[in-house]
Amino acid sequence: MEELLELKTLLSQGNVSDALVLVEEMTEMSRDDKINKISSxxxxxxxxxxxxxxEKRSTRSWDLSIANAVDEIQKTNRRRKAGGTYLSSEELREALTDAYRIALAEAAAEAF
Structure with a gap:
């Protein structure tokens, strides 16, 4: 919210160059938020x-969690108005690879 107020002030003062820098920062912050949510x-x-x-078994809870996570990843990655995605296939693969290391440790901790 603070950034929006600053943007409004910059634009009302006619300071377009600083306003554009702020827009870029806000865009990057938004993308980082999407990446964090996808990683989670x-x-x-x-x-x-x-x-x-x-464990060579599944539970209804696990199945629902898996389905919900897939849906949430797809929904979060989809650009609604602009079309396309926030992360390319390669970036999404990288995010999954990074998350795998954490998930493996967490699953191991839960198993023992």
């Missing part, structure tokens, strides 16, 4: 997939 959902997804594979 990916971790949940991977923990349940790892546990399902390791």
């Amino acid at each position: 959902c990916a971790k949940i997804l991977l923990v349940h997939l790892i546990k399902r594979q390791a």
Whole structure:
């Protein structure tokens, strides 16, 4: 909210160059937020997939968590008005790889 007020002030003062810099910063902050949310959902997804594979069984709760995490990742990554996605396929793969390390440790801790 603070950034929006600052943007409004900059524009009302005619300071377009600083306003554009602020818009870029806000865009980056928004993208970082999307990446963090996708990573968090990916971790949940991977923990349940790892546990399902390791324990050779599944529960309704795990299945629902897996489905919800996939839906949330897809929804979060989709650009509503501009079309396309926030993360490319390669960036999404990288986010999943990073989340896998964390998920593996968490699933192992829950198993023992």
